[in-house]
Amino acid sequence: MISLSQSVGYAVLALAQMDPEGETLALASDIAEAANIPKPYLSKILARLQAAGIVEGKRGQGGGLRLTRKATEISVYEVADAIEGPEWRCSCLLGIPGCSEGKPCPAHEYWGKARAEIVETLRAMTLDRVREYTEAGWKMPILT
Amino acid sequence: MISLSQSVGYAVLALAQMDPEGETLALASDIAEAANIPKPYLSKILARLQAAGIVEGKRGQGGGLRLTRKATEISVYEVADAIEGPEWRCSCLLGIPGCSEGKPCPAHEYWGKARAEIVETLRAMTLDRVREYTEAGWKMPILT
DNA sequence: TTTAAAGTTGACCTCCAGGTCGCTTTTTGC
């Protein structure tokens, strides 16, 4: 498998459901339903996003969650950092432990360039871009 | 993490240790030592490579393993198929279950192109190319 | 024919991502 973790996908989709201006509050349960994410699991994801300062929660009746910045200023790159930690950018294509600039694996040079392009794309992929897809009718597929 | 599994890396490195002409037999324990792979785990990897017809084992005293084809004719792509199954090529960048052509996720189009390039590179990355690195002194780093 | 060298196999262990549950805490409206 060549991909980010499922949790990052959930996080991106959840954030794309929220008010792009970061003004009105959304309920965690509404987000979970809209994005088709198990509610309890979404809580944990939101906790990480909160720790990273991407969302802000308000407790109590009438509470909810909102983006701390506008959707145009939040990238998938940043979300991946918040969920997986910054190491996700440093992985080796062949999964070889200890592979690094000093001890490059046979695929290191190629993968370094390809990964840099992917990272750049993810940096440019902001939440408002993702919203274009979700607003165009895309729904998280339901698990079997 | 964006990478293939560690097992694929082990498999590639193990194969790169063997006679590129597929003639002389190599001992599993020698391969394990040369490539710095836990011996018992290597056995399981070799079993899969054998099931895929990439290597051939000969039992008994004086036995060992050899490539069934020349190193120039075996690609990392093929090895990944043997170890992970053919699904590794179809994964979604965001790890979203059910993402497909019919139900593309917001990163689907971009990732489809990027993945195709990666796959092409892996197809062109044959074992003899990998050997160039290992012969140039590269060693699998030792785990802590 | 024995024996030691080699690969083969299945059971088992550990760790982590993904996922679930129920309780706790905070806040608002009445």
Next chain:
DNA sequence: GCAAAAAGCGACCTGGAGGTCAACTTTAAA
């Protein structure tokens, strides 16, 4: 002040990847 509504938190379960072990089978050399 109290009850309901919301987020927050910690314990727990599950499956698969990575890894280990010991027993088993095959085979060639002595």
